[in-house]
Amino acid sequence: MNSVVQTAQQGGKADKRPALPFVLAAPAVFALLVFLVLPVAVLIGESLTGPGGALEPYVKFLSSGYNQRVIWRTLQIAGATTLLALALGLIVASALARIGGTLGQILLFLCVFPLLTSALVRSFAWMVILGRQGLVNTGLQGIGLIDAPLSLLFNPTAMVIGLVYLFTPLAILTLKGAIEAIAPQVREAATTLGATPIRLFTQVTLPLLVPSLIVSAVLIFTGSLAAFATARLLGSERHMILPTLLHEKVMVSFDWAAGSVIAAVMLVLSFAAITLFNALGRRANRMVD
Amino acid sequence: MKSLQISGLSASYGGQQVLRDLNLDIPAGSFVSLLGPSGCGKTTTLRLVAGLMEASAGRIDLDGRNLLRVPSHRRNIGLVFQNYALLPHLNVVENVAYGLRQRGMGTAERLRKAAEFLDLVGLQGFAERTPDALSGGQKQRVSLARALVIDPDLMMFDEPLSNLDARLRLGMRSLIRRLHLQRQTTSIYVTHDQEEAFAISDRVAVMNSGKVEQYDRPEVLYARPASRFVANFVGFENIFPYHLISRAEGGLTISTLGGTLTLPDDPTWEVLPTGLLAARPEALSFGDSSIALDVTLRTYLGRGYAFEATAHGTPILLHSEHADAPATPRLSIDPRQITFLPPDQLSV
Amino acid sequence: MKSLQISGLSASYGGQQVLRDLNLDIPAGSFVSLLGPSGCGKTTTLRLVAGLMEASAGRIDLDGRNLLRVPSHRRNIGLVFQNYALLPHLNVVENVAYGLRQRGMGTAERLRKAAEFLDLVGLQGFAERTPDALSGGQKQRVSLARALVIDPDLMMFDEPLSNLDARLRLGMRSLIRRLHLQRQTTSIYVTHDQEEAFAISDRVAVMNSGKVEQYDRPEVLYARPASRFVANFVGFENIFPYHLISRAEGGLTISTLGGTLTLPDDPTWEVLPTGLLAARPEALSFGDSSIALDVTLRTYLGRGYAFEATAHGTPILLHSEHADAPATPRLSIDPRQITFLPPDQLSV
Amino acid sequence: QTLVVSEWGYTPDQTDELVNAPFEAEHGVEIIVETGNNPDRLNKMAVRGGVDVILLTDAFSQQGIDRDVFGTIDAAELSNLSQLTEAAQRPQGDFGPAYAVGRYGIIYDSAKVEPITSWSDLWREDLAGQIAMPGFNTSSGPMTVLVAASRVGVDAYADPDAAFASLAELSPNIVKTYNTGSELVNLFSTGEITVGALQDFAVPAILAAVPTARWAPLDEGNFAIYNTLNIAADTPNRDLAIKYIDFRISAAVQQAMALAVGDGPTNTTVALPEGEYPFASTPDQINSLISVDYSQLLAVRDDWATRWNDVFGQ
Amino acid sequence: MMRNLHPLHAVAAGLVILFLTLPLVIILGAAVSDTTYLTFPPQGLSLRWFELALQKQNFVRSFFTSLQVSFAATLLALLIGIPTAYALVRWRGALPAWMKSFFFLPVLVPEIVLGFAMLKTVVVDMSIPVMPALIIGHLVIILPYAVRVVGASLEGFDFSIEDAAVTLGASRLKVVLTVILPNIAPGILAAFTLGFITSINDVSVSLFLTGPGISTLPIELFTYVEQHFDPSVAAVSVMMMALTMAVMVLLERSLGLSKAMG
Ligand SMILES: Nc1ncnc2c1ncn2[C@@H]1O[C@H](COP(=O)(O)OP(=O)(O)OP(=O)(O)O)[C@@H](O)[C@H]1O
Numbered sequence A: 001m002n003s004v005v006q007t008a009q010q011g012g013k014a015d016k017r018p019a020l021p022f023v024l025a026a027p028a029v030f031a032l033l034v035f036l037v038l039p040v041a042v043l044i045g046e047s048l049t050g051p052g053g054a055l056e057p058y059v060k061f062l063s064s065g066y067n068q069r070v071i072w073r074t075l076q077i078a079g080a081t082t083l084l085a086l087a088l089g090l091i092v093a094s095a096l097a098r099i100g101g102t103l104g105q106i107l108l109f110l111c112v113f114p115l116l117t118s119a120l121v122r123s124f125a126w127m128v129i130l131g132r133q134g135l136v137n138t139g140l141q142g143i144g145l146i147d148a149p150l151s152l153l154f155n156p157t158a159m160v161i162g163l164v165y166l167f168t169p170l171a172i173l174t175l176k177g178a179i180e181a182i183a184p185q186v187r188e189a190a191t192t193l194g195a196t197p198i199r200l201f202t203q204v205t206l207p208l209l210v211p212s213l214i215v216s217a218v219l220i221f222t223g224s225l226a227a228f229a230t231a232r233l234l235g236s237e238r239h240m241i242l243p244t245l246l247h248e249k250v251m252v253s254f255d256w257a258a259g260s261v262i263a264a265v266m267l268v269l270s271f272a273a274i275t276l277f278n279a280l281g282r283r284a285n286r287m288v289d
Numbered sequence B, C: 001m002k003s004l005q006i007s008g009l010s011a012s013y014g015g016q017q018v019l020r021d022l023n024l025d026i027p028a029g030s031f032v033s034l035l036g037p038s039g040c041g042k043t044t045t046l047r048l049v050a051g052l053m054e055a056s057a058g059r060i061d062l063d064g065r066n067l068l069r070v071p072s073h074r075r076n077i078g079l080v081f082q083n084y085a086l087l088p089h090l091n092v093v094e095n096v097a098y099g100l101r102q103r104g105m106g107t108a109e110r111l112r113k114a115a116e117f118l119d120l121v122g123l124q125g126f127a128e129r130t131p132d133a134l135s136g137g138q139k140q141r142v143s144l145a146r147a148l149v150i151d152p153d154l155m156m157f158d159e160p161l162s163n164l165d166a167r168l169r170l171g172m173r174s175l176i177r178r179l180h181l182q183r184q185t186t187s188i189y190v191t192h193d194q195e196e197a198f199a200i201s202d203r204v205a206v207m208n209s210g211k212v213e214q215y216d217r218p219e220v221l222y223a224r225p226a227s228r229f230v231a232n233f234v235g236f237e238n239i240f241p242y243h244l245i246s247r248a249e250g251g252l253t254i255s256t257l258g259g260t261l262t263l264p265d266d267p268t269w270e271v272l273p274t275g276l277l278a279a280r281p282e283a284l285s286f287g288d289s290s291i292a293l294d295v296t297l298r299t300y301l302g303r304g305y306a307f308e309a310t311a312h313g314t315p316i317l318l319h320s321e322h323a324d325a326p327a328t329p330r331l332s333i334d335p336r337q338i339t340f341l342p343p344d345q346l347s348v
Numbered sequence D: 001q002t003l004v005v006s007e008w009g010y011t012p013d014q015t016d017e018l019v020n021a022p023f024e025a026e027h028g029v030e031i032i033v034e035t036g037n038n039p040d041r042l043n044k045m046a047v048r049g050g051v052d053v054i055l056l057t058d059a060f061s062q063q064g065i066d067r068d069v070f071g072t073i074d075a076a077e078l079s080n081l082s083q084l085t086e087a088a089q090r091p092q093g094d095f096g097p098a099y100a101v102g103r104y105g106i107i108y109d110s111a112k113v114e115p116i117t118s119w120s121d122l123w124r125e126d127l128a129g130q131i132a133m134p135g136f137n138t139s140s141g142p143m144t145v146l147v148a149a150s151r152v153g154v155d156a157y158a159d160p161d162a163a164f165a166s167l168a169e170l171s172p173n174i175v176k177t178y179n180t181g182s183e184l185v186n187l188f189s190t191g192e193i194t195v196g197a198l199q200d201f202a203v204p205a206i207l208a209a210v211p212t213a214r215w216a217p218l219d220e221g222n223f224a225i226y227n228t229l230n231i232a233a234d235t236p237n238r239d240l241a242i243k244y245i246d247f248r249i250s251a252a253v254q255q256a257m258a259l260a261v262g263d264g265p266t267n268t269t270v271a272l273p274e275g276e277y278p279f280a281s282t283p284d285q286i287n288s289l290i291s292v293d294y295s296q297l298l299a300v301r302d303d304w305a306t307r308w309n310d311v312f313g314q
Numbered sequence E: 001m002m003r004n005l006h007p008l009h010a011v012a013a014g015l016v017i018l019f020l021t022l023p024l025v026i027i028l029g030a031a032v033s034d035t036t037y038l039t040f041p042p043q044g045l046s047l048r049w050f051e052l053a054l055q056k057q058n059f060v061r062s063f064f065t066s067l068q069v070s071f072a073a074t075l076l077a078l079l080i081g082i083p084t085a086y087a088l089v090r091w092r093g094a095l096p097a098w099m100k101s102f103f104f105l106p107v108l109v110p111e112i113v114l115g116f117a118m119l120k121t122v123v124v125d126m127s128i129p130v131m132p133a134l135i136i137g138h139l140v141i142i143l144p145y146a147v148r149v150v151g152a153s154l155e156g157f158d159f160s161i162e163d164a165a166v167t168l169g170a171s172r173l174k175v176v177l178t179v180i181l182p183n184i185a186p187g188i189l190a191a192f193t194l195g196f197i198t199s200i201n202d203v204s205v206s207l208f209l210t211g212p213g214i215s216t217l218p219i220e221l222f223t224y225v226e227q228h229f230d231p232s233v234a235a236v237s238v239m240m241m242a243l244t245m246a247v248m249v250l251l252e253r254s255l256g257l258s259k260a261m262g
């Protein structure tokens, strides 16, 4: 308790009730412990029980060539999505940061609105666009570029497009905030010290965005890793990724043991991604000079 | 050492014009302050010179070369910001070296030079810190070193001390003045603190609503402000109308504040038949003139007391060495601390 | 009008003690300032009196009643905050009426009374504005009215003017002083600005590291600070060691700064065989003593110039009416602006 | 009172009009329909119950039986049972009857591809990227393995390597493997595919969208798929559930559904007017259908699933 | 307005914004198409798919289930999230450092994993019925938003106004009611909106938690899209977007969206 009082914050509250913050947070902590931590722990616990040792289910799962391909595909799709969404997000965010007034607000609204509609609806829209009779094919046929419609749906590219569409608004929001948080004087200082616009971007803006890029990357990568609806609607059984495989095992083949292993693998990948991105972020920050 | 000429400079934000036909001649090697109230256009002027925004009209010449054609990052101007504007992801020495890096100087060389300038501002041993581990005063020193190290043709300061506490402010003020005397870089210094402007500058331009209202040596501004606006800004807190009754050999008689005053004349005064008399509080005290006072508040100043009073309905601030006002207080004026101004309609 | 006694008050944050055995006696109806550097415990003292934190030892009595037993919201203390602390979701008049509402006063009555206090602070016509539509000075007036309207037994101000610009600060200072003279509410005023403390207070407590170092009338503090710490705080910027050579009828001779000085004696001085001489910059000028100066920087002050110099290696700040230092500058001391202090080991 | 019926939800309007609404009216009960594909519904029912009657294809009802999800039904409880064909009465022992029989075959767009007359035609080079076929976890998925095996003349159970090698050759022609018949209808009507391996219940919908579509007469014949009705082991509404099943296998309902949505009737007393039907409408047609031995299939299911994934999960 | 924005940059940004906007426009177009399959540009113009969607019992029933689940879950999330956010911001140093990250765990655990885990533990082991299970599942995914958004509005909060209110005579409870809550009302509303929208759009967690006869609209839609590719899904999507838009406009009207989101 003593350390609690010691660190009591600004404004001078050596509070008379050091337990109060704990009491206030207790219901939420309880809810998460019982309904998140416990279920996930149980799941992982049960996945670690093979007849041939705790890790046996994992060895079995990971040694299958098919599963390896699923994992690799999942990572590739998540990686590609992350890079593309960050790039597109950066383009829009840096533009929006310079566009003020009503126009800026309208554009921001347009960028954010997709975030408020369900992933389902948004993936569904791409089915309409990429289909044989969709906008792209009719367009390309209309201008005579192709004569037979292309098969654009139900493949990893379609998934990546759908996911980039899903996550770019998130990148825009995060990055726009971060860009605006850079004091204009910092950029002006660099300019008066002789930085050309390009160097200003690479030496000042970009390094200062690293933390936000990392935050976005983590959210996008882990989000793509888990994107079930998009994978189901835009991918196909032939291009399973971990979430669709998990669903297949749990709800279709009723193989919950395999489902637990996949869930654990997904958790590990998510946390590994977070750790990796954070390490990258630290590295990038160290290397800026 | 280069000179700077600003001629006919105008600028606006959106539709609102904030600089109107501003002229300023800054001799090579001199230190000039822009003094004026908030919003009068001081920062805008610096930004135009630095190329951080565009002028709508006018010229800026550095030693005769038109600066407006040079892109901002090639102007070779050292700018010190009020909020320091250090690059948060670089440490202290990297910040100082940043400008040298843009100029293509090698790593070893620029770090050596940056270290040298850190010495100059008294920050030996802080090279490896990041900006957020510095106090305000230390940040401002880094900012100063960073601007100086590129050997700029012109140094500019935008209220560099206003985020520091009173004591630090004095130290930094001395440091800036000393460095200027040593390096003689032509400098423009923005402040709204009259005392600071006077202490540090060779010449001061008092700005009002986007124009220079008076541009002169501090001593002149202090003693002979040219307008009510400038007078107010340099501490003539009492300004009231007078009528000239007579000005003759050695004596000046005016009627003001419901009474009549006779003062020893000063030939440098421009006394119109009707105008304003401006007096610092130190010039006014209790005495025996025909002007009666009504004292409303006394405050202790340390050396002496200040009294708020009214004379003939006009509020007046005067000083006295004594704690108690006389029973029937009357005004006395020290002619060495007053000046005369044209009436309001004529002043701008 | 109630008196306040603080006795043996101690308080800590976590393990760190910030007030140690603080004593302060505030007579009913008087206006007392707590003056001290940042972190010395001024705010902590106010918070203890207001009941916003708990003391580890000591008593606080309001007219003999132990305040520490009364819960914070029943202490009936008006507190004016540096950052105004207006309730942002209420308009001006509702802010002022907030305390009355807590006291169960009816709507019509409390709005009428709030309006009356808005008049008092010169904010007629601002009743319906929200706080964010006010300037800093206006916010502080609302805050003042809000604290006054509840007719508190004690008014407390925590650096109420430090967020205002210089001009506003003077106006508000007068307003607070005037209101105090009119209402006579016992008041504690926290500031780290010596001039402000002196201007506004009946008595000033200079605080240092959680203790009161000197508590007296401003005039006494100004002329006879009791310690180096207080001297520094009230403007004795030059403090240097001396040895007493002789003190005889009408004359005092000391050796200091590598020379010898003879001054007309002042019986109120406490001159020890060895100690510190404290002098304001105004007390020092160029003259003809045996102490040689080395001038390093001149700055213009308006009325006169300040010179930074060293005497026998010690940095010195002195004033002069003239712009130019003599060719071989020597120190002169005005005995009316100096005082003597015990040597460092003895002072706290 | 409510009765929860779990089914595919493929033709909700007709089912409601011809089956559920009349039943509700007669028994004063509200029917809640839960929809989804076979495995989803079976699993949810197994995990959390709440379903009274479930409609599944025989492959999945067999799984349900193996997992003890269903209750047994005594033949005497169903007044209409005896009217059903032999095979439909007790297809899986003491459990529910089959109310419809479907065929697994091929449909193609005659305007866009050459006629198809054999299962082997699926392997034709001109059909590259044109075909959709059922995923492995559907009723008819594994049948494609049998087709692939017979194409190269081997027994899929005896020589799965050869069967799946044959299947692998089909892979380039497959655009998508689907999970529900309606998915296939979408693919067909949006032009994503021109050839589909499918159960015949989806044919009317495809014909409605693509009039040039043709059901292929296959040399090797079609596979039979029975749609069964079962009750939950723990249903509190057992009586009503049995009544529902009895109603659903009645001649009147089967006839109406046959005409409205093309469910192949199993009730021998259903008398359809002479004509061409998109389902096996005569005893001959029904008897010529190829039957799958589910006990054999379920035994190799996991192995085949892995092999299938290796082929298609590129 | 467009301070030194390079034309190429502006064009690139415009294209990306088009990429972000177009799909939703297309859904709108597809919804009013007169064809039985989904297509864009629409062929013919008809509202029949809207009509049809509103006649589908499953859609209507699941929509009301969704409303109930999302409303209950969001309310609960706020109820326990507001005190948490307050504790985290107000006693920044007093709570263990891991506490803040703890509340963001749900964001880091893939939803589909959470759904499966809850199916096993909450549904099967604890035998919690469908409706409460759905509400709990949604509560867990919304909680981080509630904590973060309310926390953000408290972040700029000047807690000295609490002290001011106390010295003016308000008890601690009164301070909460008359000072804190009114001042973070915009944040609470924003958190509510965000949580509600997140919840009502959820697929991955609900997928495992819906049960016989009790399903949420997205799950019904999901099942439907996989089976029927007709414009009624587009029509439902458009109606959902309209609802979202209405909520946002309402929020903007009553508070100013920028304020609420900030
Ligand atoms: N970005 C901007 N957009 C619109 N108007 C602006 C902008 N920046 C400044 N202004 C206006 O231009 C005028 C001059 O501003 P400027 O910043 O030059 O004043 P300043 O003299 O530096 O004031 P301060 O002492 O407050 O820094 C002011 O009226 C200000 O409101």
Ligand SMILES: Nc1ncnc2c1ncn2[C@@H]1O[C@H](COP(=O)(O)OP(=O)(O)OP(=O)(O)O)[C@@H](O)[C@H]1O
Pocket: A006, A007, A008, A009, A010, A011, A012, A013, A014, C013, C014, C018, C036, C037, C038, C039, C040, C041, C042, C043, C044, C045, C192
């Ligand atoms: N909440 C807190 N937790 C820990 N230490 C604190 C806290 N508040 C203040 N302190 C410490 O207590 C000491 C006294 O603080 P206090 O706020 O009373 O100083 P002050 O005299 O009001 O200073 P200032 O002029 O800066 O307002 C300081 O050392 C400060 O760092």
Ligand SMILES: NCCCCNCCCN
Pocket: D008, D010, D011, D038, D057, D138, D139, D140, D179, D180, D181, D199, D201, D227, D261, D263
């Ligand atoms: N109208 C009922 C149709 C029965 C369809 N059986 C579907 C099997 C899906 N794999």
Ligand SMILES: [Mg+2]
Pocket: B042, B043, B044, B158
């Ligand atoms: Mg400025």
Ligand SMILES: [Mg+2]
Pocket: C042, C043, C044, C158
């Ligand atoms: Mg304080």
